[in-house]
Amino acid sequence: MNVIETSDICKNYGDLKAVNNLNLSVSQGEVYGLLGPNGSGKTTAIKLLTGLILSTSGTATVLGHKIPSKSVLNDIGYMPQETAIYLDNTVHENILLFGEIYGLTRDQIAEREVELLDFVELSERRDSIASTLSGGMKHRLSLACAMIHRPKLLFLDEPTVGVDPELRATFWEYFEEMARDNITVLITTHYMDEASHCSRVGLMRSGQLIAEDEPERLKASTGTASLEDAFLALARRDVE
Ligand SMILES: Nc1ncnc2c1ncn2[C@@H]1O[C@H](COP(=O)(O)OP(=O)(O)OP(=O)(O)O)[C@@H](O)[C@H]1O
Numbered sequence: 085m086n087v088i089e090t091s092d093i094c095k096n097y098g099d100l101k102a103v104n105n106l107n108l109s110v111s112q113g114e115v116y117g118l119l120g121p122n123g124s125g126k127t128t129a130i131k132l133l134t135g136l137i138l139s140t141s142g143t144a145t146v147l148g149h150k151i152p153s154k155s156v157l158n159d160i161g162y163m164p165q166e167t168a169i170y171l172d173n174t175v176h177e178n179i180l181l182f183g184e185i186y187g188l189t190r191d192q193i194a195e196r197e198v199e200l201l202d203f204v205e206l207s208e209r210r211d212s213i214a215s216t217l218s219g220g221m222k223h224r225l226s227l228a229c230a231m232i233h234r235p236k237l238l239f240l241d242e243p244t245v246g247v248d249p250e251l252r253a254t255f256w257e258y259f260e261e262m263a264r265d266n267i268t269v270l271i272t273t274h275y276m277d278e279a280s281h282c283s284r285v286g287l288m289r290s291g292q293l294i295a296e297d298e299p300e301r302l303k304a305s306t307g308t309a310s311l312e313d314a315f316l317a318l319a320r321r322d323v324e
């Protein structure tokens with residue numbers, strides 16, 4: 085059974101087809117990269133899959149539940165594109181709040197906090213007010229909060245924007261480690277070096293998936309040397 089399965093899912097905003105007959109299948113333990121130009125529908129697709137917005141038509145199943153479904157909420161983590169943290173609260177208070185939302189005990193939160201702040205390299209900023217963190221640090225805190233409850237499926241919408249290269253590399257090691265633990269990750273990015281770490285990538289354009297494959301196979305099928313060139317070739321092919 086696939087962790088994510090959509091069937092002709094659509095989201096219209098007036099005349100705009102933000103997501104247009106999207107058919108997506110993601111299996112357990114995949115790190116699936118959703119790529120595409122600004123406005124191609126990546127965030128809208130994620131919002132549909134988390135149940136934050138309702139589809140205009142079509143259906144989606146996430147972790148075996150037809151969405152929207154309350155049953156999946158405890159098993160999914162979502163890091164939105166706009167950093168979702170409480171700016172007036174400290175790093176620690178944010179972690180606590182998210183832990184409590186997911187019903188973790190204080191002990192569980194405390195244990196997880198140590199691991200996660202170490203992972204996002206914010207242990208020394210535990211008592212800083214979130215608004216005083218740098219942009220990249222806020223992003224890192226948002227990622228930690230999305231992972232507090234050890235979700236089985238993680239939606240990461242541009243998680244590495246503004247994160248320095250060294251830490252981005254650490255993040256990717258971690259995402260790959262999660263995949264080895266059978267956690268499924270659906271991630272959006274505009275960085276092609278990151279896309280090449282994905283088990284499969286899907287290229288969106290105007291709300292539709294115009295190509296999908298393993299990064300190496302996309303390069304081979306377009307006869308290009310880099311993923312960036314592969315995408316440019318596929319996008320051009322789509323316009324023609
Ligand atoms: N609430 C909304 N009301 C009206 N239009 C919307 C709304 N949300 C998204 N859109 C439109 O839907 C289209 C897809 O937007 P979306 O945010 O999904 O793109 P994206 O692929 O995530 O882009 P980016 O790479 O810039 O994050 C855009 O044209 C956007 O303006």
Ligand SMILES: [Mg+2]
Nearest residue numbers: 126127165241
């Ligand atoms: Mg987006």
